[in-house]
Amino acid sequence: MTTAPGTVLLSGVVGSTAYGFAHAGSDIDRLGLFAAPTEEFHGLHRPAESHVSTEPDVTLHEAAKWCRLALGCNPTASELAWLPDDLYETRSPLGEELIAIRTSFLSAKAVRNSYLGYADQQFRKLLTRDTTDPAARRRAAKHARHLVRLVEQGVRLHETGENVVRIPDPERVRRLGERIADHPATAEPLLAAAVERFSRPGVLPAAPDPRPAEAWLRRVRAAHYRPPAERAS
Template sequence: MDSRNVLLSGVVGSTAYGLAGPGSDVDRLGVFAVRTEQLHGLGRPPESLVTTAPDRTLHEAAKWCRLALTSNPTASELVWLPGELYEVRTPLGEELIGIRGCFASAAAVRGAYLGYAAQQFRKLCHKREAGTAPSARLAKHARHLVRLLEQGVTLHRTGELRVRLQDPDRVRELGERLAERPDRAESLLAAAEEQFARPGVLPQEPDPAPAEAWLRRVRRAHWTAAEESE
């Protein structure tokens, strides 16, 4: 991929949350744009590019917007990273950060963050009962469960996705305890559900208009670039 097509990219995952340990992978996430002329043929260009050395996922601009409009936790964190974690930050990437508030909605945030946390809970319980995973893997599921609940509730209350956890050590310690007794997580899930049931600041529906306008600017910019390169 031509690096000029990457609009925004940064370090995400455990490094961004403040949970990285000595053996943690460094995960990267980004948004890229295809040449606009590629969208006019019979074939469709890839919507995501994934590599493992380094660990990097790039979503094409339209796909990233669709994910963000459903409040997908992994995709959404890209536009809420601490500034020092961005590695590529183009003018169009800056614009995307500038409209980040249009993507989240109350129902989607509740469904996504509670849903992903419940998924981690099921994995934690299953692997604990089956004895198929080392304690470190169980603790990782538990940490992600706690993180998703904290981030989701804060986003619901404030409209801000706080990627960097306020107290990573507390989350690590709680993760270790939940890995030993997964049933203790049930009260965390119930408390989060109660918080989501209370009024928050998010709208009932996302506002796709700014995302649509941004995507059209991306298409215009990359159509011009294609013509100039010929």
Template sequence: MTVQNILLSGIVGSTAYGLAHAGSDVDRLGMFAAPTEELHGLHGPKESYVSKAPDSTLHEAAKWCRLALGGNPTAMELVWLPDDLYEVRTPLGDELIGIRTTFLSARRVRDAYLGYATQQFRKLQNRNDGTPTDVEADAATVARRTAKNARHLKRLCQQGYELYATGELSIRVDDPESYRRFGEQVAADPAAAGPLLREYEEAFTRTRSVLPEQPDDTAAEAWLRRVRRHFYAPGE
């Protein structure tokens, strides 16, 4: 997959979290700018490129902004990565990192992170009930999938709460072994995930966020307009 005008990209997923193991895939996430001239036609440019082997997702700048303003946890990672995980950085990408907090809002962070964590919890419940997909899988495969979903549930809860309470997002988790132990515990008893999810739901409820109720989309708009000017090359 060849995409031009990449503004920012890096390694995300389990490698970034510090939860990778020997067989883990290396996931990459990035953002690119479509040539501005292409935005004026009847059919707009493609907004996302997704490839496998290696796993890579690239979003067009405007789409990434919409995702981030909505609190999307996966999109948000791109502007909070440790420096050593970035593979492409440009001046416009650095500008975006500089305004990353303006994309945040208390309600959207809470709803997005708890929403994604709840999705992981439902996967655990469905797997425990014997969904058609997993009925045919061997016990070891089901256990691995269950443990992975449990680790993601715990990570989403912890990262979302940190972002909600402090306005900062740590990509690398503290004490990765505690996540692995939690995954093994839930693999043995999926019901063990319920108390952790409820604990964080209550923590969000009782904590006053440092974030505003609405994101500052004027900063995103101004940045996106700078991107459009930079990549404007009118046809002859």
């Protein structure tokens, strides 16, 4: 895990490894959230909200930014609170508290818009790829896998309230992704079926409940504040 100017509260392995798509030579992606020192918020310049490195591939979001992303049901950020236990690398007490309130971030409209929106982005990439480039074909297969994953994760969230990060049958998704990469129109019935299922009543509330996140952030700020006398010693 890369170093952030603060304390990492929760981090783990995400991406293809978490979904079950990884193969020999796959990059290992890590995601985490950190608490910047509270006193850094008291001046003219606020601390950076994200730190990203590529060697290794690590993204760290400051606690408040992560909460905003999760309240919007951003698929990539949200999965940090839903990882299988064996994929976590840092689980502080405050990180455990965040996992405990993860369902409060969910809402029906945001899940629908985020998951279907990201899936549609993958579909449009498939439609505009260079069909003569072998490297583009490999990227297309990746986009197609993530299209299927996003649709299935989003529908499951809508219908059950659970975000299952580790795909139960990754090889099925891989095979379907290969077919979609070769024939993008194959994805159209999948997307249409997802839209229809999202149109039915689900288990998620109409809006998220920001109160647990607000209370959690206040505990984070209190825990990471050092009075001037302490900083001088």
